[in-house]
Amino acid sequence: MTNHWRDIRNADLILINGANPAEAHPVGFQWMLRAKLDRGAKIIHADPRFTRTSAVADTHLRIRTGSDVAYFGGLINYVLQNELYHKDYVQYATNAAFVVKDSYQFKDGLFNGYDPQKRVYDATSWAYETGPDGFAKTDIQNPRSVLNLMREHYRRYTPDMVARITGIPQDQFLQVAKLVGEMGRPDKVMTIVYAVGLTHHTTGVQLIRSGAVLQLLLGNIGRPGGGMNAERGHANIQGNTDHAISWDILPGYLRVPAPGQHNLTDYVTQSASKKLQPTSLNFFGDNYRKFMVSLMKAWYGEKAVSANEYAFDYLPKPASNASWLSIFDQALRGKMEGLMLSGMTATSIGPDSNQVLQALSKLKWLCVMDAFATTSSEFWRAPGVDPKSVQTEVLMLPATHWIEKDGSFTNSGRWAQWKEQVLPPQGEARHDHWILAEVFQRVRDLYQQQDGKFPEPVLALTFPYADPRRPTLDEIAKEINGYDLTTGKRLATFAGLKDDGSTSAGDWIYTGHYPETGNLTKRRDGIQNPAKNDPTGMGFYPGWAWSWPLNRRVLYNRASADAQGRPWDPQRPGIRWDPTAAKWVGDVPDYPPTADPTKPGAPLPFIMTGEGTGRLFSNGVADGPFPEHYEPVESPIDNPLHPSVSATPVAFLYDKAAGRDNRFGTSADYPYVATSYRLTEHEHYITQQVEHLVQLQPEPFVEIPAELAKEKGIKNGDKVRVSSKRGKLEVRAVVTKRLGALQIDGKKVYQIGIPIHWGFVGINTGQHWLANALTPFVGDASSRTPEFKAFLVNLEKM
Amino acid sequence: MELTRRQFLQLGATSTGAVGLSPLGFDLVPARQVKQRLRVEGANVSHTVCPYCAVGCALVAYTRKAANGSVDLLQIEGDPDSPVNEGRLCPKGASALQLAVSRRRVPSPMYREPGATEWKQVSWDFALDRLARNIKASRDRTFVTTDAAGNVVNRCEGIAFAGGAAFSSEEGYLATKVMRGLGVVYLEQQARV
Numbered sequence: 001m002t003n004h005w006r007d008i009r010n011a012d013l014i015l016i017n018g019a020n021p022a023e024a025h026p027v028g029f030q031w032m033l034r035a036k037l038d039r040g041a042k043i044i045h046a047d048p049r050f051t052r053t054s055a056v057a058d059t060h061l062r063i064r065t066g067s068d069v070a071y072f073g074g075l076i077n078y079v080l081q082n083e084l085y086h087k088d089y090v091q092y093a094t095n096a097a098f099v100v101k102d103s104y105q106f107k108d109g110l111f112n113g114y115d116p117q118k119r120v121y122d123a124t125s126w127a128y129e130t131g132p133d134g135f136a137k138t139d140i141q142n143p144r145s146v147l148n149l150m151r152e153h154y155r156r157y158t159p160d161m162v163a164r165i166t167g168i169p170q171d172q173f174l175q176v177a178k179l180v181g182e183m184g185r186p187d188k189v190m191t192i193v194y195a196v197g198l199t200h201h202t203t204g205v206q207l208i209r210s211g212a213v214l215q216l217l218l219g220n221i222g223r224p225g226g227g228m229n230a231e232r233g234h235a236n237i238q239g240n241t242d243h244a245i246s247w248d249i250l251p252g253y254l255r256v257p258a259p260g261q262h263n264l265t266d267y268v269t270q271s272a273s274k275k276l277q278p279t280s281l282n283f284f285g286d287n288y289r290k291f292m293v294s295l296m297k298a299w300y301g302e303k304a305v306s307a308n309e310y311a312f313d314y315l316p317k318p319a320s321n322a323s324w325l326s327i328f329d330q331a332l333r334g335k336m337e338g339l340m341l342s343g344m345t346a347t348s349i350g351p352d353s354n355q356v357l358q359a360l361s362k363l364k365w366l367c368v369m370d371a372f373a374t375t376s377s378e379f380w381r382a383p384g385v386d387p388k389s390v391q392t393e394v395l396m397l398p399a400t401h402w403i404e405k406d407g408s409f410t411n412s413g414r415w416a417q418w419k420e421q422v423l424p425p426q427g428e429a430r431h432d433h434w435i436l437a438e439v440f441q442r443v444r445d446l447y448q449q450q451d452g453k454f455p456e457p458v459l460a461l462t463f464p465y466a467d468p469r470r471p472t473l474d475e476i477a478k479e480i481n482g483y484d485l486t487t488g489k490r491l492a493t494f495a496g497l498k499d500d501g502s503t504s505a506g507d508w509i510y511t512g513h514y515p516e517t518g519n520l521t522k523r524r525d526g527i528q529n530p531a532k533n534d535p536t537g538m539g540f541y542p543g544w545a546w547s548w549p550l551n552r553r554v555l556y557n558r559a560s561a562d563a564q565g566r567p568w569d570p571q572r573p574g575i576r577w578d579p580t581a582a583k584w585v586g587d588v589p590d591y592p593p594t595a596d597p598t599k600p601g602a603p604l605p606f607i608m609t610g611e612g613t614g615r616l617f618s619n620g621v622a623d624g625p626f627p628e629h630y631e632p633v634e635s636p637i638d639n640p641l642h643p644s645v646s647a648t649p650v651a652f653l654y655d656k657a658a659g660r661d662n663r664f665g666t667s668a669d670y671p672y673v674a675t676s677y678r679l680t681e682h683e684h685y686i687t688q689q690v691e692h693l694v695q696l697q698p699e700p701f702v703e704i705p706a707e708l709a710k711e712k713g714i715k716n717g718d719k720v721r722v723s724s725k726r727g728k729l730e731v732r733a734v735v736t737k738r739l740g741a742l743q744i745d746g747k748k749v750y751q752i753g754i755p756i757h758w759g760f761v762g763i764n765t766g767q768h769w770l771a772n773a774l775t776p777f778v779g780d781a782s783s784r785t786p787e788f789k790a791f792l793v794n795l796e797k798m
Numbered sequence: 799m800e801l802t803r804r805q806f807l808q809l810g811a812t813s814t815g816a817v818g819l820s821p822l823g824f825d826l827v828p829a830r831q832v833k834q835r836l837r838v839e840g841a842n843v844s845h846t847v848c849p850y851c852a853v854g855c856a857l858v859a860y861t862r863k864a865a866n867g868s869v870d871l872l873q874i875e876g877d878p879d880s881p882v883n884e885g886r887l888c889p890k891g892a893s894a895l896q897l898a899v900s901r902r903r904v905p906s907p908m909y910r911e912p913g914a915t916e917w918k919q920v921s922w923d924f925a926l927d928r929l930a931r932n933i934k935a936s937r938d939r940t941f942v943t944t945d946a947a948g949n950v951v952n953r954c955e956g957i958a959f960a961g962g963a964a965f966s967s968e969e970g971y972l973a974t975k976v977m978r979g980l981g982v983v984y985l986e987q988q989a990r991v
Binding site for chain 2: 005006024025026027028030199231232233234235236237238239240241242243244245246247250251256259260262299313314315316317318319322323324326327330335336337338339340341342343344346349350351364365367369370371372373377380381387388389390391392393394395396397398401402403405406407408409410411412413415416417418419420421422423424426427428429430431432433435436437438439440442443445446447450452453454457458461471473476477479480506507510524526527528533534539541544680681682683686687689690691692693696763779783784785786788
């Protein structure tokens with residue numbers, strides 16, 4: 001989230017897309033209801049299903065899954081056509097005035113720079129015109145200004161086109177557009193709340209970007225009650241994204257190095273953003289090297305010195321994408337030998353479960369670290385699998401879980417909250433970090449005893465813990481925070497990090513969470529005393545836990561005030577320039593704390609980008625500088641905008657590339673659109689081990705629109721078979737009016753809803769249908785997030 | 799008058815010895831006696847966070863050390879001080895105790911040999927040794943020091959690690975550090991799936 005849970009109460013309008021917070025994040029949803037009850041905020045819920053969120057929303061828009069770019073695009077067009085955008089904000093805080101090179105083009109569904117053989121764009125071909133000083137030219141009147149190109153791009157997203165693509169009737173869309181348009185006023189603010197209903201698409205990144213573009217146009221990024229807010233589905237998915245359990249990043253969102261980068265300078269030059277305006281602070285880009293060198297000092301200590309480029313060669317450089325789909329693709333190709341899973345079951349969670357089961361059986365070894373048996377630890381005896389035919393060696397290591405260890409969880413709002421160890425480990429269970437530390441020490445021992453490939457980084461990795469086989473999380477938290485290596489003191493801010501090897505930080509965005517004064521994530525100054533603990537009255541509660549970066553509660557909050565530093569809405573200030581005190585007050589400023597905004601040459605508001613502004617146009621994505629609607633890979637229609645380029649032209653097609661059979665279906669064989677989702681009573685798969693929750697939601701089902709059920713002669717509770725090109729479910733039907741037919745480009749389209757939670761492991765044995773047996777093995781061009789939320793199925797009564 | 803849950807609890811805690819009617823309009827003495835008999839009375843109070851979604855609801859956990867030295871978890875409830883959840887929990891959070899203490903846990907390390915039809919119970923020493931040897935063997939077999947273009951890449955292509963959304967952050971950091979230290983490039987958690 002750019003903002004945080006409690007902050008949603010500050011909104012006037014709440015757009016919820018690809019999310020169902022009333023059921024999936026019920027306690028977080030209280031802040032949306034508080035906005036509605038306390039300030040009369042309106043809630044607009046765009047979702048294929050009418051859920052409990054819809055029930056309390058002011059408007060439910062029944063939208064076709066995967067078509068949100070068309071919805072947001074229609075809103076962008078409405079706001080531009082009617083001149084409702086926040087002009088001062090757009091001029092000051094976005095790249096609207098930047099002039100784009102004349103090579104830019106969008107024609108028949110393709111941007112310039114496309115290579116049809118490789119199915120990729122050259123994103124560097126989407127660039128600004130620069131002057132001799134290297135800075136981007138700005139002229140908002142120029143026909144090729146970002147704003148004017150944007151007007152042209154979104155002109156096609158008329159209410160009629162929105163209706164054809166999304167199924168939202170024009171009059172209903174226009175009512176919502178009118179409400180949204182009002183949010184461009186400085187005294188109004190809108191938030192967009194989303195979840196995996198937006199990310200789980202081959203266009204997932206652009207679905208989110210289209211919301212962000214709309215928010216920038218309305219002047220709502222950086223403001224309390226505004227922002228782009230991802231709900232996130234696991235207790236610490238945020239913390240462990242920050243700490244980079246992800247192929248493409250290092251801790252703190254530093255890019256993973258690439259082949260061909262021979263030294264740190266190559267790496268920084270190719271990874272860090274360039275300063276594009278004379279008054280752009282370019283804080284991230286300009287400090288990239290300091291953060292990277294400090295990370296290498298944390299990992300390689302005295303072995304990381306200037307003479308060896310701070311051990312840059314020790315870091316692995318991946319050949320190509322190495323994300324989820326790639327792992328299983330490599331296994332299917334016979335190239336992946338071993339897989340370690342912790343708190344995550346591949347069999348259930350990934351798309352195309354039948355293909356994943358094959359992939360697991362091609363591994364040499366699998367190690368599952370978990371508190372409970374999972375569909376992965378048991379995959380070798382899954383229904384329909386002959387254990388004798390599976391040659392994979394499997395280890396199941398009983399791990400402790402959250403309540404048996406301390407450490408912090410970072411929530412969706414970036415609040416890192418420390419938790420105490422409540423219970424000792426049950427039975428023989430061991431902490432994951434002790435397992436990892438012990439195994440690493442044993443591997444290191446083996447490299448000391450025997451020959452092996454490039455042992456240097458294994459031998460040199462720092463383990464500066466009192467007991468290297470049993471490090472404490474407190475010790476690791478200090479390492480993450482980082483040190484001034486000269487004094488041995490922990491740093492209070494990443495502004496103290498250096499690129500000369502004299503500082504360390506395991507994750508620069510967490511520097512300051514554990515200064516010499518103590519671990520700030522343990523702080524508990526909450527609502528027991530609102531007058532004292534919420535001094536601004538904005539709900540920031542700066543003394544409750546700690547949020548990255550630097551305890552800032554709203555990201556980009558410089559943009560909550562105008563160029564002179566006056567809040568756009570004095571009733572809801574984020575930060576404010578106090579001329580008397582000569583400093584910024586309010587939230588922790590996303591700006592130099594004493595930079596006078598009224599002085600000439602004051603830095604531009606978005607300090608993290610090279611532009612110094614928010615990006616309406618960006619070349620940081622793989623599939624286009626402006627979000628464009630593309631159909632899901634499996635779709636009931638051709639794209640009405642450009643039928644010849646219907647789905648995204650840049651999704652990587654794994655099966656095709658590997659020479660495996662085509663696993664995508666067409667609407668001739670699979671006429672219904674399906675989407676997967678979660679229930680209140682379950683969290684992915686682990687709750688299949690919790691009695692109360694299994695009692696509340698005991699068995700798998702699919703939700704079927706009443707009208708379709710009538711056509712098919714299906715009654716509530718009947719057993720039905722739902723099948724895709726990849727697999728099937730045989731489960732009970734819940735016949736409901738919560739789903740209904742849509743008119744999509746003149747065609748009647750039904751959507752079916754499929755909860756994901758069941759498998760062949762858990763209390764209720766025999767419920768062995770895996771929802772992801774149906775989902776396609778394909779992902780977003782930029783993120784490779786699989787398309788769990790839009791695919792085609794057939795439906796039969798059994 | 800309107801009372802928040804927190805004020806109500808405080809009322810019970812601070813009005814000990816008060817005579818007559820409380821601000822609630824009724825005598826709190828019997829209610830206090832009930833409270834004194836609550837099973838969390840005298841228990842250790844710890845603070846934790848809900849293990850399910852990422853709202854980050856703060857929890858209060860009550861434990862008591864039994865005579866045999868084991869620790870009994872008596873109760874988990876929403877933390878009334880939290881600006882995130884203000885003491886509220888959903889059905890999952892409210893049943894967190896059943897996840898915390900369960901007879902369904904895996905009791906000890908288990909090993910399944912290639913082609914075997916059953917698990918074998920093994921020692922931690924065996925399991926960790928086996929895993930370490932597998933990692934070294936796969937690393938050595940699939941390690942690429944220099945790619946076809948002559949670039950130094952120092953990567954292990956044959957091992958993948960996935961998971962972490964249930965880790966404490968510090969564990970996750972250690973996992974990243976150890977995996978990158980081994981040269982692992984296939985690294986993933988629940989953010990994409």
